Amino acid sequence: MSAALSPPTARLDAKCPGGPIEERWDKHRFDLKLVNPANKRKFHALVVGTGLAGASAAASLAELGYRVTVFCIQDSPRRAHSIAAQGGINAAKNYPNDGDSIYRLFYDTVKGGDFRARESNVYRLAQVSNHIIDQCVALGVPFAREYGGVLANRSFGGAQVSRTFYARGQTGQQLLLGAYSALMRHVGSGRVQLCARREMLDVVVVDGVARGVVCRNLVSGAYERYAGDAVLLCTGGYGNVFYLSTNAKACNVTAAWRAHKRGAFFANPCFTQIHPTCIPVSGAYQSKLTLMSESLRNDGRVWVPKQKDDARPPSAIPDEERDYFLERRYPSFGNLVPRDVASRAAKERCDAGYGVGRTKLAVYLDFRDALRRDGSAAIREKYGNLLQMYAKITAEDPYQVPMRIYPAVHYTMGGLWVDYNLESTLPGLFVLGEANFSDHGANRLGASALMQGLADGFFIVPYTLGGHFAGRKLAPVSADQKEFVASEQAARARTERILAVGGARTVDSFHRELGRTMWDLCGMARNAAGLAKAKTHVRALRAEFWENVRVPADGARLNQNLEHAGRVADFLEFAELMIDDATQRTESCGGHFREESQTDDGEARRDDEHFSFAAAWEHRGDGQPAALHKEPLTFEYVKPSQRSYQ
Amino acid sequence: MSAAAGHDAADSMRITLKVWRQEGPDRRGRMETYRLADVSPDMSFLEMLDVLNERLIAEGDDPVAFDHDCREGICGACSLVIDGQAHGPEALTTVCQLHMRRYSDGDTIHVEPWRANAFPVVKDLVVDRSAFDRIMAAGGFVATHAGAAQDANAILVPKPEADRAMDAAACIGCGACVAACPNASAMLFVAAKVAHLAQLPQGAPERERRALSMVHAMDAEGFGNCTNHFECMAACPKGISVENIARMNREFLRAALFERPTATAAEGG
Numbered sequence: 053m054s055a056a057l058s059p060p061t062a063r064l065d066a067k068c069p070g071g072p073i074e075e076r077w078d079k080h081r082f083d084l085k086l087v088n089p090a091n092k093r094k095f096h097a098l099v100v101g102t103g104l105a106g107a108s109a110a111a112s113l114a115e116l117g118y119r120v121t122v123f124c125i126q127d128s129p130r131r132a133h134s135i136a137a138q139g140g141i142n143a144a145k146n147y148p149n150d151g152d153s154i155y156r157l158f159y160d161t162v163k164g165g166d167f168r169a170r171e172s173n174v175y176r177l178a179q180v181s182n183h184i185i186d187q188c189v190a191l192g193v194p195f196a197r198e199y200g201g202v203l204a205n206r207s208f209g210g211a212q213v214s215r216t217f218y219a220r221g222q223t224g225q226q227l228l229l230g231a232y233s234a235l236m237r238h239v240g241s242g243r244v245q246l247c248a249r250r251e252m253l254d255v256v257v258v259d260g261v262a263r264g265v266v267c268r269n270l271v272s273g274a275y276e277r278y279a280g281d282a283v284l285l286c287t288g289g290y291g292n293v294f295y296l297s298t299n300a301k302a303c304n305v306t307a308a309w310r311a312h313k314r315g316a317f318f319a320n321p322c323f324t325q326i327h328p329t330c331i332p333v334s335g336a337y338q339s340k341l342t343l344m345s346e347s348l349r350n351d352g353r354v355w356v357p358k359q360k361d362d363a364r365p366p367s368a369i370p371d372e373e374r375d376y377f378l379e380r381r382y383p384s385f386g387n388l389v390p391r392d393v394a395s396r397a398a399k400e401r402c403d404a405g406y407g408v409g410r411t412k413l414a415v416y417l418d419f420r421d422a423l424r425r426d427g428s429a430a431i432r433e434k435y436g437n438l439l440q441m442y443a444k445i446t447a448e449d450p451y452q453v454p455m456r457i458y459p460a461v462h463y464t465m466g467g468l469w470v471d472y473n474l475e476s477t478l479p480g481l482f483v484l485g486e487a488n489f490s491d492h493g494a495n496r497l498g499a500s501a502l503m504q505g506l507a508d509g510f511f512i513v514p515y516t517l518g519g520h521f522a523g524r525k526l527a528p529v530s531a532d533q534k535e536f537v538a539s540e541q542a543a544r545a546r547t548e549r550i551l552a553v554g555g556a557r558t559v560d561s562f563h564r565e566l567g568r569t570m571w572d573l574c575g576m577a578r579n580a581a582g583l584a585k586a587k588t589h590v591r592a593l594r595a596e597f598w599e600n601v602r603v604p605a606d607g608a609r610l611n612q613n614l615e616h617a618g619r620v621a622d623f624l625e626f627a628e629l630m631i632d633d634a635t636q637r638t639e640s641c642g643g644h645f646r647e648e649s650q651t652d653d654g655e656a657r658r659d660d661e662h663f664s665f666a667a668a669w670e671h672r673g674d675g676q677p678a679a680l681h682k683e684p685l686t687f688e689y690v691k692p693s694q695r696s697y698q
Numbered sequence: 699m700s701a702a703a704g705h706d707a708a709d710s711m712r713i714t715l716k717v718w719r720q721e722g723p724d725r726r727g728r729m730e731t732y733r734l735a736d737v738s739p740d741m742s743f744l745e746m747l748d749v750l751n752e753r754l755i756a757e758g759d760d761p762v763a764f765d766h767d768c769r770e771g772i773c774g775a776c777s778l779v780i781d782g783q784a785h786g787p788e789a790l791t792t793v794c795q796l797h798m799r800r801y802s803d804g805d806t807i808h809v810e811p812w813r814a815n816a817f818p819v820v821k822d823l824v825v826d827r828s829a830f831d832r833i834m835a836a837g838g839f840v841a842t843h844a845g846a847a848q849d850a851n852a853i854l855v856p857k858p859e860a861d862r863a864m865d866a867a868a869c870i871g872c873g874a875c876v877a878a879c880p881n882a883s884a885m886l887f888v889a890a891k892v893a894h895l896a897q898l899p900q901g902a903p904e905r906e907r908r909a910l911s912m913v914h915a916m917d918a919e920g921f922g923n924c925t926n927h928f929e930c931m932a933a934c935p936k937g938i939s940v941e942n943i944a945r946m947n948r949e950f951l952r953a954a955l956f957e958r959p960t961a962t963a964a965e966g967g
Contacts, residue, residue: 108844111844112843112844115843115844126767126773126775127765127775127824127826127827127828128774128827128828128830128831128871129831130774130831130834130871131767131768131773131774131775131871133767133768133773135768135772135773136768136770136772136773145850145851147851183844183845183847185850186847186848186849186850187842187844187845187847188850189847189850189853189900190840190842190846190847190848190853190900191839191840191842191900192839192840192863192894192895192898192900192901194855194860194863194864194867194894194898195850195860196860196864197855197856197857197860198857199856199857200854200856201854201855201856201857201860202851202854203850203851219864219867220864220868222772222868224772225772225868225870226864226867229867232834233834233838233839233840234839234842234843236831236834236835236838236839237835237839237841239831239835240835240836240837246831248828248831271820300767300768300769300773301766301767301768301769302767334740335738335740335741337738337741337745337746337748337749338745339742339744339745339748339769340769340770342769342770343770440790441770441771441795444791444795444797445742445795445797447797447799510844511844511845514844556756558752558755558756559755560748560752561752602755602756602758603755604754604755604758604759604760604761605760609721609722609821610763610820610821610824612761612763613751613755613761
């Protein structure tokens with residue numbers, strides 16, 4: 053592929069418009085070429101993934117008149133993992149009259165991302181945030197309301213204004229079902245073709261442009277080729293590289309990774325988010341971790357005993373013997389410090405020997421004071437379903453005893469590099485939502501993932517895709533062309549190779565071992581020696597996988613173990629890129645804590661002089677080191693400062 | 699409290715599983731017996747199946763296929779009939795949130811897929827629920843488009859109505875209502891969406907067409923009718939009330955009165 057020959061730094065044009073930041077998106081929309089209404093039906097978009105980004109993009113493109121084919125790996129588009137988001141969605145509506153504005157949401161997001169996001173993108177995100185709420189209400193999303201009928205807001209995840217809209221503890225579910233309903237409307241109208249239980253295994257590149265995909269039909273095992281005029285990857289994040297995460301079991305990096313191998317640069321893969329409020333691990337059989345919305349930190353207080361190995365039940369520990377460590381360390385933000393800060397502080401207490409519970413890898417999240425103040429009815433109204441879920445999993449009643457929580461991998465800020473149009477370095481390949489790297493920098497603020505997914509799908513890609521269709525000469529393409537045949541053969545060969553190994557170890561055992569290595573050595577805190585060790589280990593594990601994995605049965609029917617094997621094989625390749633990225637970034641920033649780079653009081657020390665860039669990695673062939681391209685980040689509006697929540 | 703959370707080897711249970719195995723839609727199925735010796739009470743039911751599958755793979759057998767994804771009770775993928783009950787013995791609980799502490803050492807547990815003509819078996823415990831998507835495509839939406847919305851607070855919705863709409867909208871589309879119903883009726887699923895949107899001002903302009911289209915689509919998929927057993931509500935992991943079915947019946951009757959031959963769902967596209 054020609055991309056492998058291009059010199060480093062040559063291909064990262066972010067295409068951000070200039071001028072005052074509040075006018076950039078307007079100007080850009082005007083500059084984008086339009087597709088004549090009568091011609092729209094001639095263009096065909098292939099949308100992979102049906103979470104918030106994919107479903108909203110597919111629906112919006114269909115509304116504009118484009119032909120759309122949409123793919124999902126689940127049995128229904130409604131099951132995409134956006135559905136599990138609990139807490140809420142941000143917008144700069146300023147309905148509570150508490151001082152919010154587009155500029156403040158922009159400012160908070162750039163700062164919260166620890167100055168590793170692109171200002172132009174973040175400003176646009178804040179601008180369209182208000183339209184998202186309007187659109188979702190119009191779709192019938194039953195947001196929480198006040199008695200007068202207006203929308204309710206709450207403060208969330210470290211914000212000092214109440215800008216978060218929510219639907220009980222099921223905001224992601226309700227937003228996804230709204231986007232899904234818009235999508236299904238156009239499945240009904242015939243503008244969208246829906247292909248469920250399909251896994252994308254390759255992007256097909258014709259004359260240097262993404263023109264199709266190869267999928268495996270997960271029920272029949274058949275390989276299917278689809279040709280179109282653009283490919284939109286809306287395939288979520290790669291948190292399952294850690295095996296244990298809050299992601300759904302099917303979340304994977306395969307679509308993004310295969311696109312990467314076809315020329316899309318992968319940006320900031322080491323930027324993963326660790327969420328502070330998850331239910332701790334209970335045993336070796338653990339298959340996933342469950343998030344408790346961080347909205348719980350609005351009313352719950354986080355503490356550990358002041359005394360090491362304190363065996364008393366929490367209720368027997370008087371206040372003066374409790375260390376409310378977030379309130380102690382960060383008096384002005386207290387329990388509402390951003391996720392990365394809260395996570396690191398909890399890990400610090402546990403590492404120092406103050407953890408609670410059987411494993412000592414947990415801290416308390418205590419509702420005692422809120423229950424006394426507001427009563428259990430008020431707490432149930434706000435958090436009922438979350439507390440019920442906690443009680444089910446742990447067999448403990450959080451109304452009686454404090455919850456135990458521990459940080460877990462939750463979201464990945466890294467993803468395929470995209471320009472201002474959300475187009476990757478592979479022309480015609482657009483990347484939306486968590487799958488791209490665009491808006492959250494090194495740390496995502498709470499209630500911002502839903503905002504970004506819907507912003508990309510409803511309000512950004514419908515414009516920028518028109519620029520691609522109208523601005524490029526796209527020759528007619530057919531799924532019978534040689535490029536498609538070759539892509540299918542490559543995908544088929546890879547699957548057959550997995551089936552042919554016939555070794556002794558299960559896919560899951562490889563995945564668990566990979567996850568453990570990544571969590572220990574490339575997780576919340578990393579250092580150079582650990583990363584070197586991780587790299588050696590991952591390489592050895594990958595080699596063993598291809599010699600010793602055992603996948604039963606065949607590929608000619610539903611074979612969930614085979615699906616998992618393909619995803620783990622890709623994670624084993626991707627993990628090495630993640631480690632390389634973590635190794636080169638010797639600064640601490642956001643969710644990425646580099647032990648060599650900390651302040652005297654143990655806070656993360658960012659290094660703007662050397663690391664104010666997005667790291668975009670170019671695949672240069674299997675077995676070859678990936679090439680690092682740097683997109684410099686400049687801050688014209690939000691002056692970089694060391695974050696302080698004290 | 700940590701005593702309650704912890705367990706030791708003495709807590710481990712022996713469980714006998716009788717699991718429905720079926721290689722494909724056109725193959726005959728059968729119950730297979732598996733014995734597990736070391737089940738932890740803190741495991742979820744699906745984690746127990748994971749342990750079984752790891753063993754089957756190690757022994758060179760085909761693991762048991764079952765749908766699952768989020769494992770936190772919200773995606774609606776998991777779908778097992780356990781000892782005759784959709785989602786198992788606990789109220790308001792999906793299978794993925796059912797824990798083995800519910801069972802005792804020596805128990806025998808029967809595991810089957812959803813049973814309904816409209817949900818054909820794909821393999822083992824996996825069924826095809828795409829009928830639900832087709833019902834949604836027939837009318838389970840508000841026909842608006844990106845860019846058309848007015849300011850969100852221009853639409854006032856009193857809190858009680860918003861709460862009732864949310865109660866109905868909490869449906870996860872798992873299909874337990876169908877699996878639990880002696881008639882394999884999808885009334886609760888359809889009613890939840892009709893009731894959610896009928897109670898909001900945004901859904902009002904299309905309420906007649908929506909009720910008619912969704913009910914017609916439901917009938918066309920081969921689901922049975924409702925004869926008031928209320929098994930659906932008992933099985934529903936999200937506590938969707940049969941009151942929604944009454945509301946849908948009212949919506950349907952009301953719509954039937956106004957039905958005109960030209961009003962088809964296709965116009966909504």
